Amino acid sequence: MALLASTSLFVEAQTEPRPIATTNAMLSLPDAPSASNSIPSIYESSSSSNDTDSSANPGGGGGFDPAAVKRRILATRSDITIYPGQTAPPLSAHDKEIMGFKQSFTLFSLIGWTTSAGYTQLVNGSPNYGTDSGAFGERLGAAALRNTTQNIFGNVVFAPLFHEDPRYYKMGKGNNFFKRVIYSATRAVVTRTDDGRATPNYSLVAGRVFGAALTNAYYPQTNRGFTQTLETFGTSMGGAATGFVVTEFLDEALEIVHLKKPE
Template sequence: MPCPATGTPRRDRAFPFSRSRPDSSPNSFPRNPPIRLLLPALLAAFLLCPVSPAAAQQPETPPPAIAPQPPPAPPPQDENNKRPPVHNGTSNDRLLYTLPNFLTVETTDKIPPLTTQQKFAVVARSSFDPVQFPWYGFLAGISQAQNNQKGYGQGAIGYAKRYGAAWADGTTEYYWTAAILPSVLRQDPRYYQMGTGGFWRRLGYAISRTVITRGDSGNTQFNCSEFCGTMISSAISTYTYYPRTDSDLRNAGILWGSLLSYDALTFIGREFWPDIRRKREKKRHPDAGVAPAAPGR
């Protein structure tokens, strides 16, 4: 309503957001704070307000799962220095890569004793190995060339008789020394390679195996299986299928000594052949690692 005195419109007295000009005196403050001063306060209140329960209960995103790393591959073994695989407590090695060497052990690891069945099985596996047949043919040829057992004569018939005698000698002696007596006396027919030491020390060790061996318990014993087995085999050969002219005690003693000497040479071969085999294979594959020699009995 217009004022009667001045005719100017009336303004409300206490309207908070009045557009009336504030007092311009230097000591006066504006009656109403500017809106721009409220913005910092609202921002601070927003930042300080508690998080809503829904947001507080929201699970944190788990870190991505790390795939398990595969175990490191074992270092490549030198295929050339591998020991022959073990077959029921015996070896699959061959002397000169040909002759069966199944009763040689090249490790110091504790291995169980052979059962009676295993002793007979390994002897049969060796005695009837295909390589043995030409080997006995070779021995028969030497015997015929030296005209041993003259009662067999010469020619094809003499050679056939000598071949049968050589096979019977080797098979009979091997069964007695490595299967029958070791089973009865509970002795270990295997040869444990020494593997370390000087040449002469190892040579003496190999020869001594004709009289010293291990029992199934692991203790050192007199090698009765070798000593008596060769004696029994010599007696069987001399007094059964050898010519009558050779069937006497003297020839039996000579044959017994020959079998012991032959077995001593075999033990020497068993002792040093693994070293020769590893050296030959190392030359063929010089980049491969060198496996340590395996000491033994």
């Protein structure tokens, strides 16, 4: 972890921020919802942060607020989701580092680790620790370590390096269901730059590559090597796509089970 932190600080020092879109400009992608990027600096006075809180969330969904994330010990899922019509504050390299580290340890992350460990325990899949109760604990620890390193490499190191926005821009209600599924799933390989242009999701893919490579240090011997690493990378990319689909439809699912009030 100390090595990752040092690397991220080096990247921040070497990364020149790209100019943000002009004030009140609408950032748009050909296949994604648009979001206003009208805040000149997220490090302005506290009154500016309060203005962002009130204007960035017209629908009550909760978008990424850098000041709020810094105040909290852990980031929430809504901190990295931009809802339709919300203002998207520009992110500095330091903002991405804070978000990346805190995003690694959330309730959503814990659910992901447990689900991954539970499924591989059920089918006795990779990593092959066996099927006893101790094996589940080993799988849970491995899933937590793999996902945490992938997230830190992707958001803390590579997102600033490639000048990419690691937030998820939700398409939301009012769009065709299948279009939303395709859009959300493809965010694993398509994202936006800091100035709003469509780009391959280099940071996420690179983070998965490095995270998969590191499993050779702690996975069982049978799950190490080039072929097994490729399999781990493919599984991780599938998990990323699934995570974006869940994020796209999570609010509606919570409304159906009456855990969230309809908007």
